[in-house]
Amino acid sequence: MAKKADIPVAKNQTIEAEFEDVTHDGQGVAKADGYPLFVPGALPGERGTVRVLKTNKSYGYGKLLELAVESPDRRIPPCPVYHQCGGCQLQHMSYAAQLRMKEKHVRDCLQRIGKIAHADIRPIIGMGDPWRYRNKVQVPVGMKDGELVAGFYRERTHKIINMDRCLIQMEKTDEVVQKVKELCGNLQIPPYDEERHEGVLRHIMVRYGLATREIMVVLITRTDEIPNRKKLVRGIVEAFPDVKSIVQNINPKRTNVILGEETRVLWGRDVIYDKIGDIRFAISAQSFYQVNPVQTRVLYEKALEYAGLTGEETVIDAYCGIGTIALFLAGRAKKIYGVEVVPEAVADAKRNAELNGIRNAEFAVGKAETVMEQWYEAGLRPDCIVVDPPRKGCEPSLLETILKMSPQRVVYVSCNPATLARDLRILEDGGYRTEAVQPVDMFPQTKHVEAVVRMTLKEQEI
Known part of the structure; x- marks a missing residue:
């Protein structure tokens, strides 16, 4: 173990540093006598003054005080609260540099974690306009200096940064949040006090259907x-004719979880509608629905391409949510089976299948690894399995079931390159080959990146 004396810098020391790389979350990387320092806001090729904030045995953290040499990729963040708010990490970086960073992160994870060097990693697909893309906003509400405030939390805190607009949210959602905030202030609806567990309004959520212009x-x-x-409901409806649904979600618990278990309709419908391609979706307050509709279509079309369907295949969609990918694939498949652990999501998936007249899709409630094992025992042998797991990746038992089912193709949609690489390694060791990887930038100005992967079953040796 390294001794403190072996570390070439000390806490609170000020040094001159040259930045040679950037991490996957946008921190600049400098070396002090070979010792890595991670510094938020710094870019490769820059030189500047850094104060050392913390040291560990293998690396440390610093704060950028002043730049002597700036990168041509440096940009002035257009958001006035960028340096306080924790929502975005990359506004100080040109969009071209953001895309390079994210593509490199996918490549590095596959090679370093997955030991996969043979795959065809395609150039990342970015957005023509990387702003104003989010169709859903949820902001905490509080009180400051006697006024109701709403905005995102300061990074690593629960202190609300009050704001009038967010440059990655669709403008209409900004307008609705501001109006609701104004109405609640005027009507003296008490905001939630997290410390005392008092007050009424905890969060404001707005959902917007880009294709339909419907608002929830x-x-x-x-x-x-x-x-x-x-009066609050009337004020919202009068201000926004496109509002089709106003609902109340009740969360009485002391918790960081936003939504509670009970939802009631205050006005209008319990859902709004939106479309991805030709498929229409009913979206409820608790539905998981991709927040970037433009890039969602890109992502799903790539998944459809990688599935290689001819109309004769049986497909399983694990982690199917409200059926977005399954219904997108249904028109090219003989039969689609979806599985999802959230009962409300499965109810939404069934409703969405009916909404689109899709009769070859069947949805089950349960853990994917459990239900798919039951399907396997019942003799189901799919030609293709699609997985779109949460950030933690697939459960090991699910990967085991995939290997037992031995579909010709696996399409993996991932929001975390590290767990993607781990899972691909397991599937490769079980007889699959990673053929193509398509990174997609679903969340410009942030550190997150998605990828779609096509895997095929290797020919078995006789």
Whole structure:
């Protein structure tokens, strides 16, 4: 173990540093006598003054004080609260540099973690306009200097940064949040106090259907009752004719989880509608629905291409959510089976299948690894399996079931290159070959990147 004396810098020391790389989350990397320092806001090729904030045995963290040499990729962040808000990490970087960073992260994870060097990693697909893309916003509400405030949390805190607009949210959602905030302030609806566990309004959520222009407003409260509820609802409806749904979600618990278990309709429908390609989706307050509709279509079309369907195949969509990928694939498949652990999501998937007249899709509630094992025992042998797991990746038992089912193709949609690489290694060791990897930038200005992967079953040796 390295001794403190072996570390070439000390806490609070000020040094001159040259940045040679950037991490996957946008931190600049400098070396002090070979000792790595991670510095937020710094870019490769830059030189500047850094204060050392923390040291570990293998690396340290620093704060950028002043730049002597700036990168041509440096940009002035257009958001006035960028340096306080934790929502974005990369606005100080040109969009071209963001794409290079994300593509490199996918490549590095596959090679370093997955030991996969043979795959065809395609150039990342970015956005023509990498701003104003999010169709859903949810902001905490609080009180500051006697006024109701709403915005995102300062990074690594629960201090609300009050703001009037967010440059990665669709403009309409900004407008609705501001109006709801204004109405709640005027009607003296008490915001939630996290420390005392008092007050009423915890969060404001707005969902927007880009194709339909329909708006849903979700008022997340600690209490059953909302003071001046009728006036609030009337004010929202009068201000926005495209509002089709106003619902209340009740979360009485002391928790960081945003949504509670009970949702009630205050006005209009319980859903709004949107379309991806030709498929229409009903979206409820608790539905998981991709937040970037433009890039979602890119992502799903790539998944459809990689599935290689001719109309004769049986397909399983694990982690199917409200059926977005399954229904997107259904028109090219003989039969689609979807599985999802959230019962409300499966109910939405069935509703969406009916909404689109899709009769070759069947959805089951349960853990993917459990239900797919049951399907395997019942003799189901799919030609293709699609997985779109959460950030933690696939459960090991699910990967084992995939290997037992031995579909000709596996399409893996990932939001975390590290767990993707880990899971691909397991599938490769089980007889699959990673053929193509397509990174997609679903979340410009942030550190996140998605990827779609095509794997095929290797020919078995006789």
